[in-house]
Amino acid sequence: MFYLKVLEITSLYTILVLGVYLMTGLTGLFSLGQGAFVSIGAYTAAIAYMNFGAPFPLALALAVIIGAILGFLVGIPTLRLRRDYFLLVTFCLSEMVRAALLYLSQLTGGALGMAGMPKRVGLPLILGSIVVITFITYSLKRSRFGRDCIAIRDDELAASMMGINVYAHKIKVFMISSAITAYGGALYAFNILFIEPNLFNWLESAKLIIITFVGGLNSIAGVIIASTIYYSFGEFFRFIDVWRDVLLAVVVVLVIIFRPGGLLQGLELLPSKLRAMRRGR
Amino acid sequence: MNWNILLQQILNGISLGGVYALMAVGFGLIFNVLKFSNFSHGGVVTLSAYIGFFLSQHLLPSFLVTFLLTAVAGGLAAVTIERLVFRPIRRKGYPVSMLIVNSITVAMLVQQFFAVTLGSDYYTYPVFIKETALHLGNLTVSKIYLLMLGISAVVLGGLSYVIRKTKIGIAIRAVSSDISTPSLMGVNVDFVISVAFFFSGVLGGITGYLLGMAFTVDPFIGSMILKGIIASIIGGMGSILGGVIAGLLLGAAESLLIAEIGAALTPIVIYGAIIVLLLIRPQGIAGKIAEVKA
Amino acid sequence: MEILRVEGISKHFGGVVALEGFSMVQQENQITGIIGPNGAGKTTVFNLITGATPVDHGSILFMDREITKLPAHRRADQGIARTFQNIRLFRNLSVLDNMKVAHDMKVLYTLWEEMLRLPRVGKQERRIDEKARHFLAYLGLERFGDQKPHNLPYGIQRRLELARTLMTEPRILLLDEPAAGLNPHEVRSLMDTIRKIQEDNALTIVIVEHHMELIMNICSLIHVLDFGKKIAEGEPAAIKENEQVLQAYLGEEV
Known part of the structure; x- marks a missing residue:
């Protein structure tokens, strides 16, 4: 039971990390507001289900759609500007959403949060979601969309000279990322069964970014591994759990300075690559 | 709301706005020089707030001495952070995004460190000034707030002078406008960057001390940097005057809004306004849009 | 004309x-x-x-x-295609992908097809791959396809930039x-x-x-x-x- 619970929580967070991977890892967009999208997804699904009697699948779909729409609305004014503005405005967004959730207490329960959702999300659904999301992310990474992401990350001006609509592409990236993140939030609400406005503050958003860097910008496999280690760590090493974030921070600084490609240095763990490695290439 | 209350709120807001301005300028200084959002500034603020507390509570209860020591400590902390986590990245020529990640990480490190070690308690500075209020006609001003405003004004005025008139200030501006050329002209860029971090850290140290003195110290006090960042955006990222005006405006607006529509709705309105402002005027009130060099 | x-x-x-x-x-x-x-x-x-x-x-x-x-x-x-005075190749993309990026505006498959990896994506990707290899070979660069551009000699990088412009048609x-x-x-x-x-x-x-x-x-x-x-x-x-x-x-x- 204990291991099951650990696996569930770790996998939930891995979905969030995958959401961030597309924009921060591949495209180089930093958002300190992804925690807000987790909250948006969680609250959208919970409110739709609890207050409006929406069936569970519809509640999940709504979370995804609202996440994407909000991503669009936030992206429009900010993604045309320098990257820092995007970072800072998403930071503002996370505070704004938190304040809004507290304020709209009739709908959200305010500081008391929401509870009483039925447990509709178990390990099979979470792991299934990871497989699907990884498949989608990887499909995107290995064709046009992913190439354009990396080109934009490396050199926006050169990318636009090659015919890439940088602004539109970033908006698409942000929408997809936000949709995935909101979906993760919805799963969270129906697995943990309790949500409150302070659950995903800027620090949680920051961790998602940081884990992406530890795993490596060019490696989905690395990111999944890093996320799994980090989020299951505390469960197995309770006695130093409180030091987990301090430890993470130290590890990150060291990785970035001495191994900037991340743990796996951009390697994807695919059957073909593994076979090639065994052959000693 | 009558005029008296209105004025009173603006006065309170401006006092706090002075501290926002300090943060905006401390944040903007590094943004100008190295072109990245330095979240570790929040870490320096938190660290300084604790340092100020321990100095004044346990070492010697003198406002002036502990204040100055904390300011210097903040400066040294920022220089140390630059040496340890930013310089290696700069040396290796990694992209700016790596600087951002490290700055976020340092902010997290400081916050979580204090959360683990001292997080369960609130710490209060000794009482330097008896909490008496000055009366100006119908207005009352808290002496602490007045002190905060005065210090902010002196410090920012001094910094502005240093940046505009002194040799090191000119060097900082030169490095800000182009990081590669000054080194060709014999300027020690690493040194200039260290000095910029020292100045920024001194501002962070003062911010931490003032916040700690006005409120209580907890690990999350550095999150106040968000207000400074907002002021920095409104002011146009790194313009000192812009940051000051925006800091004061933000403080006044916040205090008025809290009085008018309540503390719950205020952040929603303020953050919403920032997003709208960026739509209309992305360069802020005093800044220029940086064009990408081809 | x-x-x-x-x-x-x-x-x-x-x-x-x-x-x-x-x-x-x-x-x-x-x-x-x-x-x-x-x-x-x-x-x-x-x-x-x-x-x-x-x-x-x-x-x-x-x-x-x-x-x-x-x-x-x-x-x-x-x-309208160009090269740059100080070479601007994409560091994190292989030589082949640097070529492909320049052709991406001509790609016809949609984002949805791409997410689900539908057959049309694979078909076009193969065509783009051929085209990229063709132009690499055209300028004598076929050996470098899998390398990262910054590992290549300067002269080769200049040549690659030239080849890349051809991919934009x-x-x-x-x-x-x-x-x-x-x-x-x-x-x-x-x-x-x-x-x-x-x-x-x-x-x-x-x-x-x-x-x-x-x-x-x-x-x-x-x-x-x-x-x-x-x-x-x-x-x-x-x-x-x-x-x-x-x-x-x-x-x-x-």
């Missing part, structure tokens, strides 16, 4: 004049040079034509259509100092390459360059810039004799 018409374009940065009232008419299938001392505004001409920086005044017509206000990526789509190529940093042997081979590219693909080419031998040898028309203004225009032989041009260059040497 006229392909590009630039009328009185200007660009100021702060108080500094980068380019003032520059005009040029480019005929199809011709190689034209733009020369001038450092800081004369040559690269600015390219930046304005490609949309890298917005134009302050003046207008740009490409194939009889006004493109002055068109965003950069749309201009690339219409057939260009009508006009703007080459910004293609000979910079190359040895004399490489420069001669570059001249052959430029001629070959021009003839094989029926391209129009504009070259910004300091290297006089290259310009005089392969350009049929030359524009001379000095301090952001055009001081001469003509065939290579006439430019060599032009008083003002000589002075501008002598002035630089002093």
Whole structure:
């Protein structure tokens, strides 16, 4: 039971990390507001289900759609500007959403949060979601969309000279990322069964970014591994759990300075690559 | 709301706005020089707030001495952070995004460190000034707030002078406008960057001390940097005057809004306004849009 | 046939004049040079034509259509391609992917198909892959497909940038100092390459360059810039004799 619970929580967070991977890892967009999208997804699904009697699948779909729409609305004014503005405005967004959730207490329960959702999300659904999301992310990474992401990350001006609509592409990236993140939030609400406005503050958003860097910008496999280690760590090493974030921070600084490609240095763990490695290439 | 209350709120807001301005300028200084959002500034603020507390509570209860020591400590902390986590990245020529990640990480490190070690308690500075209020006609001003405003004004005025008139200030501006050329002209860029971090850290140290003195110290006090960042955006990222005006405006607006529509709705309105402002005027009130060099 | 018409374009940065009232008419299938001392505004001409920086005044017509206000990526789509003075390849993409990126605007599959990896994606990806390998081989770069560009020698990187522009299916190529940093042997081979590219693909080419031998040898028309203004225009032989041009260059040497 204990291991099951650990696996569930770790996998939930891995979905969030995958959401961030597309924009921060591949495209180089930093958002300190992804925690807000987790909250948006969680609250959208919970409110739709609890207050409006929406069936569970519809509640999940709504979370995804609202996440994407909000991503669009936030992206429009900010993604045309320098990257820092995007970072800072998403930071503002996370505070704004938190304040809004507290304020709209009739709908959200305010500081008391929401509870009483039925447990509709178990390990099979979470792991299934990871497989699907990884498949989608990887499909995107290995064709046009992913190439354009990396080109934009490396050199926006050169990318636009090659015919890439940088602004539109970033908006698409942000929408997809936000949709995935909101979906993760919805799963969270129906697995943990309790949500409150302070659950995903800027620090949680920051961790998602940081884990992406530890795993490596060019490696989905690395990111999944890093996320799994980090989020299951505390469960197995309770006695130093409180030091987990301090430890993470130290590890990150060291990785970035001495191994900037991340743990796996951009390697994807695919059957073909593994076979090639065994052959000693 | 009558005029008296209105004025009173603006006065309170401006006092706090002075501290926002300090943060905006401390944040903007590094943004100008190295072109990245330095979240570790929040870490320096938190660290300084604790340092100020321990100095004044346990070492010697003198406002002036502990204040100055904390300011210097903040400066040294920022220089140390630059040496340890930013310089290696700069040396290796990694992209700016790596600087951002490290700055976020340092902010997290400081916050979580204090959360683990001292997080369960609130710490209060000794009482330097008896909490008496000055009366100006119908207005009352808290002496602490007045002190905060005065210090902010002196410090920012001094910094502005240093940046505009002194040799090191000119060097900082030169490095800000182009990081590669000054080194060709014999300027020690690493040194200039260290000095910029020292100045920024001194501002962070003062911010931490003032916040700690006005409120209580907890690990999350550095999150106040968000207000400074907002002021920095409104002011146009790194313009000192812009940051000051925006800091004061933000403080006044916040205090008025809290009085008018309540503390719950205020952040929603303020953050919403920032997003709208960026739509209309992305360069802020005093800044220029940086064009990408081809 | 006229392909590009630039009328009185200007660009100021702060108080500094980068380019003032520059005009040029480019005929199809011709190689034209733009020369001038450092800081004369040559690269600015390219930046304005490609949309890298917005134009302050003046207008740009490409194939009889006004493109002055068109965003950069749309201009690339219409057939304006360029290289950069300081090579700008994508560091985190392989050589092959650097090539493919330049063709991505012509891709027909949708984002949804891409997410689900539907058959059309695979089919087009194979076609793009062939095309990229074709142009790599065309410039003798096929060996480097899987490498990262910054691991390659400088001359190869320049060549790769040239190959990459061909992937955009260009009508006009703007080459910004293609000979910079190359040895004399490489420069001669570059001249052959430029001629070959021009003839094989029926391209129009504009070259910004300091290297006089290259310009005089392969350009049929030359524009001379000095301090952001055009001081001469003509065939290579006439430019060599032009008083003002000589002075501008002598002035630089002093």
